[in-house]
Amino acid sequence: MAIQAWRIKDRYYRLIGSRCQECRTEFFPPVYTCRHCGSEIIKDQEMPKEGKIMTYTRLHEPLPGFEAQAPFYLAVVMLDNGARVLTQVVDSPDESVKTGARVRATVRRAKVDGDSGQIIYGYKFIVIS
């Protein structure tokens, strides 16, 4: 897990996704083939850091490594460029986590790697309105 996360740390820290060089559609996570036009000419692109919640859930039965955080919010966020991110929503009052709420990306501790104890960081989102 630690090496797998290290390899794509820029994606986790700075939301580096993809931009199709032909139709200009942007994606997060990155893609190999444009989902919109099928082009394979894809370059890395930093995503905008704000968007809105399309749908959300509050998870009560977490995966191993996430027990201390449960229950926590997960949401599908549509970024302002149209790319979609599956993310935790943190540091936000319960009543603010709603469909349509505006959110902003931040970096937080994601999980502690089971084998090495290494702390892995990644994006989470906060409700801003």
Next chain:
Amino acid sequence: MPKSKVYITSVGFTKIDDHWEKSLLDLAVEAARGAMKGTPKVRPQQIFVGNMFSAVGAGQEHLGALLASALGLVGVPALKVESASSSGGSAFNVAYSLVKSGALDSALVVGVEKMRDLETEEVSQAVAMAESAEYTQFVGASFAALNGLLARYYMEQLDVSRDELSSIPVIDHANAVNAEHAQFRRAITPDAVSRSSMVADPLRLFDCAPIGDGAAAVLLVSDRAASGAKKKMAEVLGGRIATNEFSVYQREDMLDFNATREAFKGAMAQAGLSTRRLGFAEVHDAFSVVGALSLEAMGFSKRGRGSKDAKEGKYNMGSEFPINTFGGLKARGNPIGATGVYQIAEAFLQLTGQAGKNQVEDADYGITHNVGGVDTTSVVHVFGRAT
């Protein structure tokens, strides 16, 4: 090679349960022997094992050869087929395609999953492997969480109520009461669903298929091999696997189960049947919302109407078109890689008049629908009475 008709001559399965005393291989052998004993004259030419996470659940891979050897079939080619929770359906589809093509005259398909040796959290982790390790598991999203996100979207966008969503689990439990192999054989009310503990808001425990151990097997034969069998048989009339955009949250319309639509259309076209000829369906309702969206994708219900139609009785036993006639994933149970083979064994029982108290009267045709991920891989097969 000549194209052959394809028949199922016999099936075998274990009860789905917490099988503390039995191993992965114990279960697979029990189901396989059940199917083979039903057709003693046929020796399978190849074995296909449907399984998702034996590596995690039992520290075991190489299931094909392991099972062949255990069955005294050393020398017979044997493979594991994996496509998450549609592994059983996919294994069957590979076997069916090879028998249909004329490459094989007989095949044994065995679906098996051992879940209960793991802690509940470990099961969640194993099932989550159906989704992206780097971007879905990484944020802590279990498979239930993805379905929770989808359920809220479905309810908010298409105005579906809590009680409507509960209607498919209620049907499953009603149908499992008389199903001896089912994991949970008691009826429940919509109230019981809406009062059960929260798993991934708005999904509650009774929206979600349970954890259980089980194995199911079916024996497939070509028309050449069938002529000696002289048994009650079911004919496999069509089958198709389709895939969708991998992660549900990346799809332009999250509520469109495109893989299920395409698999259903393809399988029905092969069978040359129109929907109204179908007498029942075994639908992959790992979560209540998945059952509803699948009924919509296959055109049995209009968009947004899957749960509502279920609540109005359209899919009950005794209706024109019952679903999940032995309890579906929620009540019969969902031993992941085995589920698709259980569905097919159940369709066989229906079409050969061996369904007992769960018999659907006058059904000439039925389908099975098995899904991996959230409609990421969908596998549909069409069956008929053998004539």
